[in-house]
Amino acid sequence: MTSALFPLTIREQAAQRFEQLGWPTPRQEEWKYTNVAPISKIQWKSAGQAASIGQAGAPDLNMAGRALVELTFVNGVFVSKTGGGAKGLKVSRLAEEQSEKLAKYADYQDHPFTALNTANANDGALIVTEAGAAIEGFIHILYFGSGDEVWSHPRNLILAGRNSQLTVVETYAGEGRYFTNAVTEIVAEEGAVVDHYKIECESSSAYHVGTIQIHQERSSNVTARSVAVGGALVRNEVNAALKGEGCSLALEGLFIGAGSQHIDNKTVIDHARPHCESMELYKGILDGNARGVFDGRVIVGVGAQKTVARQTNKNLLLSETAIIDSKPTLEIHNDDVKCNHGSTIGQLxxxxxxxxxxxxxxxxxxxxxxxxxxxxxxxxxxxxxxxxxxxxxxxxxxxxxxxxxxxxxxx
Amino acid sequence: MSETIEQIANQEYKWGFVTDIEADVAPPGLNEEIVRLISFKKQEPEWLLEWRLKAFRHWLTMKEPTWANVNFGPIDYQSISYYSAPKQKKKLNSLDEVDPELRATFEKLGISLEEQKRLSGVAVDAVFDSVSVATTFRTELAKVGIIFCSFSEAVREHPDLVRKYLGSVVPYTDNFFATLNSAVFSDGSFCYIPKGVKCPMELSTYFRINSANTGQFERTLIVADEGASVSYLEGCTAPMRDENQLHAAVVELVALDNASIKYSTVQNWYPGDKEGKGGIYNFVTKRGKAFTNAKISWTQVETGSAITWKYPSCILQGDNSVGEFYSVAVTANYQQADTGTKMIHIGKNTRSTIVSKGISAGHGQQTYRGAVTIMKGATNARNYSQCDSLLLGDKCGAHTFPYIEVRNSSATMEHEASTSKIGEDQLFYCQQRGISAEDAVSMIVSGFCREVFRELPMEFAVEAQKLLGVSLEGSVG
Known part of the structure; x- marks a missing residue:
């Protein structure tokens, strides 16, 4: 049941790279506020068999039947595919369909968890739209975790063809103390419009590390929304590279922590080309002993003239003991830009x-x-x-x- | 506009010259012997030598930090001479006894001691290389009980005060450069304002690096006792040098209950030439501790140095204490600056304000790096931060790295930053009214920095404007 997703060479390289990088520690700037020791000290194993979604603990996900296509995985193993699809849209499994674009965007040289994913990924969704196809409705991918000490490495690739339109929803949920280490690569070709949702409502004892890697070509428009409510220790990374002129990007996030949850949001927006616009808004609500992190980075490269970048992080602290760390950073290497950022922290x-x-x-x-x-x-x-x-x-x-x-x- | 930028990038350093004075220089290198030598030369008590040695031993275990957003070649700490004193035959009683050549240097810098004394009413403790050469207004200050003297003098005459407060804000283990400073600091200023005394005049010190290959390791300690208040000015220029000179100073401020300290800096050290060769490395640790109802205010105008690495910080220890940070930093040519502040809120109802204005031109790289930490007990803490960057030219960079860490939910934090170039519409508006592009840029830059300049004491506001003019020659009239 463990058909490998990547050619052996890539897997070996990634595994080797993870070996070299090791688990990140708070001594590294990128992981300053998040200690992954609880994850690294568990001996994780892969689930060999497809389990079924537990009934008792499963939240009411209630999207089957409303999505155009729905793919369900349990512990990273494919379970079912429902829905008919649409013209110009192809939804398949990465384990069955090879794509040469896979692993071209998400960097596993410097990101240990992406390396870990690349070395271990077995399956995931491949979503491709043809040029000019405007897909109405949305595609839902559900990753359900189940059991203790099981890890999974979901891997998704979304390829939006020229001038196509697409909406994808990824939901992560489950029950037990499992670990999900997901990587999604999104490629928006020229003029494509992608609306991407990531909803993380893992079980309260689960660990979740996820990376969304966005690659944008000329005049494309991507919105990546990230909602984090579940999980004991969560790290959501969104990295966007604006590689064509006239792109627009919106990153929106909502994280709600309670109990002793730790929710870390890291975003990187790389303005590599001129005339692009990015808007980022992340909001956090923290209660109990929860700890939230926002680390947003906007880089405006040399030559990326006429860039407009706005970055905002607002946080609401509800309890005496909630903790928030906010680090909105701007790195600007040329003069013809309009960039601002803001961060607020307060109570009602x-x-x-x-x-x-x-x-x-x-x-x-x-x-x-x-x-x-x-x-x-x-x-x-x-x-x-x-x-x-x-x-x-x-x-x-x-x-x-x-x-x-x-x-x-x-x- | 592009011509203006060209001019900014091409401006020469106006204040470069070398005074030829025989200096008493220690051999290059750093080891326990050197630390002992410095301490011996300065006839220090045993406890201070011990403190220096502890710092030195700790320094050996430390690594040079690499996190700052600046690039420079490795520093060979063994090639630096750690002690240099202008030769002095005997103790000086009056200004007339000061070496005439030294006096002439000050004249060139525009810090004529007599003039300062007569006209501006500012007491100047001039630090020339490492040893204080002349101190003025001492008697006048002594009348109200204020101690204002060189650090070594303070060690001799007020050892209890120095011992009590030295390292209480910046411990010798603090960071690589502060620890180095603790081991080898040569001299600096010491100031003590007794209970309830308002210092009748602005206190100031001029720093100047003179001997080649001599690192400057100044140490300043200012203590404002309960209810006291003081405004302290610090300003500096340095002669032109090809080799990079290391400057690792430490400034400690202690504001006891109800006290207030205002510390203003104008820094114009040699920034290196147009190709980015030479220039001062300015790695400074500045920190103040404010007790109940106390206030510490940092104001800085940073126009010089090849590399600036400096974070004047406030530890808001007591309830209701207030911290402020106002900064204008200019990086032109190949200058690099990684500067900002740290506000650590510990007490209840503590407040802090940060206003930082960065101007980057030519190939300058500038980073604002600030941390605001609200500790668990800091109920109702309040912070407002604003950092704006102005970019002149498409080869420069401006970066903002704020760290906001909140451990108490009653805190209110606001951080805002913006980065842009001078608006075409603003320029057009001025030019349309017959103001040349150059004057227009100057007006806009002055306006951009106004919020900070108005925090400077009168004497410095003028100099700050001048320095901005020198740094952005051609754009500020």
Missing amino acids: AEEPLFYLRSRGIGEEEARGLLIYAFASEIVDRMKVEPVRELIRRAMFQQMPDRLPERRGASR
Whole structure:
């Protein structure tokens, strides 16, 4: 059942590279705020057999039937494919279909977890759109983790052809103490429009490290949204390379930590060509003893004139013991640019609270409303309704004390 | 516009000259013997020698840090001479006894001691290379109980004070360059403001590197006792040199309850020539500790040095303490600067403000690196940070690396940064009204830095404008 995804040479190189790099430590700048020791000290094993999605602990993912195509994997092993697809769209498994573009974008020389993935990946989704195909609806890939001390290395490749349009949703969920180490490569050809969602609602004892690697050609438009609510220790990386002129990129993120969760978001936007625009907005809500990290980096290369880059990180701390580290950085190597970044950290403002309470809304409920509104800035922008619903449900599950349930999962 | 930039990139260093004075120089190299020699030459007490040796032994275990966003060749610490003193036959009683050649140097720099004394009412403790040569206004300050003297003098005459506060803010284990400084520091300034005293004048020290191949390891310690307040100025220019000169200074500020310290710097060391050859390496550790209701304010104008690596910081230890950081940094030609601040909020209701303005021209590379840390107990801490960068020319770089670490949910933090070039519309607006491109650039740059300049004391605001003019020659009128 372990058909290898990559040619032996690449796998060996990647394995060797991981051997050399080792597990990252907080002494490395890239991992300053996240210690992966809990992951590295477990002897992980691969799941040989396809398990079924557990019934009891499984959250209501509720997207089957609403997605155009849905692929389901359990512990990285393929389980099912449903849906009919559309004209100009091809959704297949990487284990069955080779693509020469695979492993061309996600760097495994400097990124240990990408190396680990490249060395061990067995399967994943390959999504290809033909030139000019505008795909209505969305493709859903569900990765479900199950059991203890099992790891999986999902690998996805999304190739959006010239002037095509595509929406892809990746959901990560599960039960048990497993480890998911996912890598997704997105290639947007000239003029392509890609709307990508990553929803991480892993089990509360699971570990998740994921990398989204985006490659953009001329005039392409990519939106990558990342929502993190689950997992004990989570690291979400989004790296985007704007390699053509006139690209636009939006990175949006929402992370909600409670209990003793640790959620780390790292993004890199590389403006390599002129006339590109990037907009980044990450919002964090932290409760209990949770710890959140935002490390965003925008690089404007020599010659990337007329670049516009905006980067914003806003964080809401709900408890005394929540921790946040924010590091929005700009590296600019030429003069004709408009770049700014901002970061705010605070608690709920007193004035809106007072406003609501003066209108007869109880304090608890008023707080809930404001927290909900804070998150809605991200959620409301999402175009896929089932995703909005899923995230709202996940939010209520995540913060039952903070959000009054009766304002439930409606829109 | 492009001509203007050309001029900026081509400007020569105006303040370069070498004074020929016989110097008492230690042989190059660094070992325990040298540390002992420095201590012996300065007739230091046993405890200070011990402290230096502890620092030296610790330094041997440390590695030179590499995290800063600057590039330079390896420094050979064994090729540097760690002690150099202008030869002095006897102790000086008045200014008339100062070496006339030395006096002439100060005249050239525009720091005529008499003039300073008479006109500006500023007491100047001039540090020439490593040993203080003249100190003024001592008696006047002594009347209100203020101690303002060279560091070695303080060690001799006020050992208890020095012993109590030395290393209390920057311990000898702090970082590679601070530890090196702790082992081999030559001299510096010491200032103590007693309880409840408001210093009647601005205190200032002029630093100047003179002997070739001599690192400067200054150590400044300022203690403001309860309720005291002081404003301290520091400014420097240096002669033209081909070889890179290392400068690793340490400044420690202690503001006890209700005290306030304002520390202003204008730095214009030799930045290297147009090809980026030579210039001073300026690796400085500056830190202040503020106790209850105390305030520490750093203001800096950084226009010189080939490489600047400096983070004036505030430890806001006491409740209600306040930290401020105002900075203008200019990098032209091949200058590199990695500068910023650290605000460590420990006490309740602590507040900090950061305003940083970076101007990058030619091949200059500039990095703002700032950390704001809110510790667990810092309830209701407040921080506001703003760092703006102005880019002149397409070969320069401006980078912003803020680190925000919050451990207390009642904190309110705001960080904003922007990077842009001078707006075409602003330039057009000025030119359309008959203002030349050059004058327009000058106006816009001055306006860009205004928020910081207005924090400078009067005496320095003028000099700061001048220095900006020198650094961005052709664009500032």
